[in-house]
Amino acid sequence: MIIKRFRAENFRNIEKCDIEFSPGVNLLYGKNAQGKTNVVEGIYYFSRGKSFRGREDKELVRFGEAGFRIKLDFSSGTGDESLEYAMFGKERLRKKNDYKITKITEMIGSFKAVLFYPDDLGLVKDGPEERRGFLNVAAAACYSPYIRYYSDYKKALENRNCILKMLQKGLPIDPRELESWSDSVAEYASHIFVFRNDYIKKLEVYAKKVLSDISDGKEELNLEYESDISLGITERSAVKSEYERILSENLDREMAAGVTLFGPHREDIEIKINGKSARSFASQGQQRSIVLALKLAEGEVIKEICGEYPVFLFDDVLSELDSERRRYILSGSEGKQIIITSC
Numbered sequence: 001m002i003i004k005r006f007r008a009e010n011f012r013n014i015e016k017c018d019i020e021f022s023p024g025v026n027l028l029y030g031k032n033a034q035g036k037t038n039v040v041e042g043i044y045y046f047s048r049g050k051s052f053r054g055r056e057d058k059e060l061v062r063f064g065e066a067g068f069r070i071k072l073d074f075s076s077g078t079g080d081e082s083l084e085y086a087m088f089g090k091e092r093l094r095k096k097n098d099y100k101i102t103k104i105t106e107m108i109g110s111f112k113a114v115l116f117y118p119d120d121l122g123l124v125k126d127g128p129e130e131r132r133g134f135l136n137v138a139a140a141a142c143y144s145p146y147i148r149y150y151s152d153y154k155k156a157l158e159n160r161n162c163i164l165k166m167l168q169k170g171l172p173i174d175p176r177e178l179e180s181w182s183d184s185v186a187e188y189a190s191h192i193f194v195f196r197n198d199y200i201k202k203l204e205v206y207a208k209k210v211l212s213d214i215s216d217g218k219e220e221l222n223l224e225y226e227s228d229i230s231l232g233i234t235e236r237s238a239v240k241s242e243y244e245r246i247l248s249e250n251l252d253r254e255m256a257a258g259v260t261l262f263g264p265h266r267e268d269i270e271i272k273i274n275g276k277s278a279r280s281f282a283s284q285g286q287q288r289s290i291v292l293a294l295k296l297a298e299g300e301v302i303k304e305i306c307g308e309y310p311v312f313l314f315d316d317v318l319s320e321l322d323s324e325r326r327r328y329i330l331s332g333s334e335g336k337q338i339i340i341t342s343c
């Protein structure tokens, strides 16, 4: 996948820009606060369907303006493609290959990118929600139904939690209502589990190799999916039964808590370096290497599943790496487009 051109108007501090990119390594350099990360943010918007920083689209509008427009031209295995997004007040305009589309979900999935930016260093040391966020974005890029299952799961979970709250307060509830939401939660959770389990196994293979390469074979990486479900259970219907069993066996605890205590929203990935928890023991340099390994591996898994590399966006992280690691990234850049920003 190769970005050919990125255009923006009134996006963040960018009044207007029109940038052409080359295959291979591209360097965006400039002074602090010139707008380099803003360009990366605009490009990556098309990969996730939202900004990777800030929660609302209106934050992206240039101060004093009424709206913004961004457009990306790229080529993939299926040919030349374009995506466009604009917002003016409450209006939203989305186009794919110059045809209007209505749903954001029609936009996501065609442009694939892997982003690595300084906050990603939290992936190793921060709480599980950081790693779940990484996992959701990465798995969604590989398995097209993932996002739908995940959003259905969250809706069902919210409803189930509402009922648990009512039970906690002693309000009368038809038991069939809880049963029905438990069934939906277990159903969606089982799909998510199967995707995550498969994804983490694939990711581990590549990430292990990168870390070993950049540490001269001294460091071994292991990724373990931390789920309430035993990882040996791979059949989807068996996973669902297992979730149902866990939910029903722990109903008293969940009623007392007024919230669902088990499932994908509580899962994590345990990252181990040389057999020990990276969260507790990895040094700063090791954390950087681990995140680099995860990001490069994320790209390899996309290539394995989708048949081509995503675009790699490295925002302000190369300067943090030593020259050997930089060389490693650049020597492995064949067949990849990499966009690097730097001061």
Ligand code: ATP
Residues within 6 Å of the ligand: 011, 012, 013, 014, 030, 031, 032, 033, 034, 035, 036, 037, 038, 039, 059, 060, 061, 062, 063, 316, 342, 343
């Ligand atoms: P650095 O090298 O420090 O990372 P950068 O070139 O990546 O700098 P950006 O993060 O892209 O800089 O931000 C450039 C400027 O855009 C910042 O000064 C920021 O305040 C400004 N900015 C952010 N949002 C908006 C907005 N909605 N309207 C106008 N300016 C904005």
Ligand code: MG
Residues within 6 Å of the ligand: 036, 037, 038, 315, 316
């Ligand atoms: Mg920046």
